[in-house]
Amino acid sequence: MTAAELLGLIVAALLLQLMVGIGVSVRRWRAAAAAAPSPSPAASSARADSAWAGWREFRVSQRGFEDTALSQCSFYLQPVDGQPLPAFKPGQFLTFSLDVAPQAAGEPAPPRAITRCYSLSDRPEPMHYRVTIKRVPAPAGHPEVPPGQSSSHFHDHVQAGDILRVKAPAGHFCIDPDPGVPVVLIGGGIGITPMMSMLRWCMAEQPQRVVHLYYGLRNSREHAFKQTLEAFAAAHPALRLNIAYSRPGEADLQGRDYQHAGHVDVELLRRTLPHGRHQFYVCGPPAMMEMLVPALAAWGVPLADIHYEAFGPASVKLPGAAPTLAPAATAAVEVRFQRSGRTLSWDGRDASLLDFAERHGIEVESGCRSGGCGSCETRLLEGAVQYEHAPDHDVAPGHCLLCVGRPASPLVLEA
Ligand code: FES
Known part of the structure; x- marks a missing residue:
């Protein structure tokens, strides 16, 4: 064997050793990766421990009816960004922004955005939420968006693959985690x-x-x-x-x-x-x-x-419950909607400032219509608002909730 042949043999042996080493390393890395625990749902959930602000996009991953009358349908929602979801408190609800075409007779009207809230119907999961929605028949002849329009929209138009805008879970109607009390x-x-x-x-x-x-x-x-x-x-x-x-x-x-x-x-x-x-x-x-x-x-x-x-305006009266925050105005009072440029007379006919605004065609946001979601929160520029009971939603200073509020004095609202 010549010196050149000997050198070639040594180089080939070194190369073989190097390749075997790399192969073993790759197999070890793969085995380690396979053996490593994947993040558990709890761990994923624990990472996503804070709610998001504003609207977040969700894709409807599936839908299915829960009753034989086909009137109650579950919608499963996955975040479009693929990030784990914050764990919610069982009993909370989601707020949706929907583009709904009014069901007016005659010419089709352009879609308008409405906000509605629906309770979560499953326990917290890291990668999906579920809501279950009952179709509510729309009352005929309602001048504004009727109460059943968003549920009909879900049933008739929201399909698997659709994207919805959703606010983070909210609400104070939640189960007490103390396991000692049945x-x-x-x-x-x-x-x-x-x-x-x-x-x-x-x-x-x-x-x-x-x-x-x-x-x-x-x-x-x-x-x-x-x-x-x-x-x-x-x-x-x-x-x-x-x-x-x-x-x-x-x-x-x-x-x-x-x-x-x-x-x-x-x-x-x-x-x-x-x-x-x-x-x-x-x-x-x-x-x-x-x-x-x-x-x-x-x-x-x-x-x-x-x-x-x-559901809807809170009408439950509990003896000894939280007292009224301010006395309601008994005589007619002026309510000014600053942005809309309208000054109207409140005569006590409406159950709430939200009903009052809608009856006069003033555009205001609403969701739960029962003081829980904050969608109707409006800046209170002057005056005082009365609530029958303290609202569930924490009202920001200088603001009021229209859906459960009534004037306690002449008002100036930002809307
Ligand atoms: S509409 Fe939900 S708090 Fe008023």
Whole structure:
């Protein structure tokens, strides 16, 4: 062997050793990567611990009906930016900005932006939110955007793949995390949605905590989440399911489809709840709220243990609740809308300054219409506004909420 051949052999051996070394390193790196734990949902969730400001874009990843009447539809929302979502408090809601075409007869009208709020209906997940929306029939002849228009928009126009503008979860109607106190969740109709969020959170985070779920509705056709709830009750001994049908269908069977005939009222609670302290969470249509919430207080439930969220203008009156912040004006008062350049006379006919503004064609933002979301917050330039009860939303200094406010004196509003 010549010296050149010997040198070639040595170089080839060194190259082979180098390649083997690189191969082993790559395999080790791959194995280490495969073995490394991927971020858990909890960890991802923990990273996204602060809400975003303003609007954020979400893509509808899927939609599906929750009842056989096809009137309650769930929408799953994923953030377009792909970043983990902040964990919300079970019971909170999302605020949407929608471009809705008014359902006016005759010529199609251009879309207009409206703001609406819907409760989250699932427990916190790091990469998606879920809301469940009931189609509300639009009343005929409403001069402004009727209450059912945004729900019809969701049902008729929002499909998988669509992009929606959404504000961060908000609201103070949230479950108390103290696991020592049994909870009573009472949902009427679509008021079941925040209860589903609270229930799913309890089952995941506090599986030993006793939860009594009362769900009032007419019959099995509008029984949302029926199989899901039955599966939960079968799998979780701490869940006590109480379904009440007020108008059972011919095929509906007590003991199979529902437990109680009639409405969810205090009599039913008296009969079925064990003695001891409970925390009550109530959400449902106005008639149910106006009947049930004061009845709980009259039954002796401490006000601190009664939590409720009403649809639309809050009309629940609790004995001994937070006092009125300022006396309402009894005589007619002037209300000036500065930006709109209008001065109008408030005569007490409207339930709120929001209704008053809309009746006179003054453009103001609104969402929940019950003092919870802050969409109608407006700068108060002069005067004082009266609220029947302290609003849920924290009102910024120098501002007021139109949806639950009435004038306590002549007003100048920035709108
Ligand atoms: S519309 Fe939500 S606070 Fe007024």
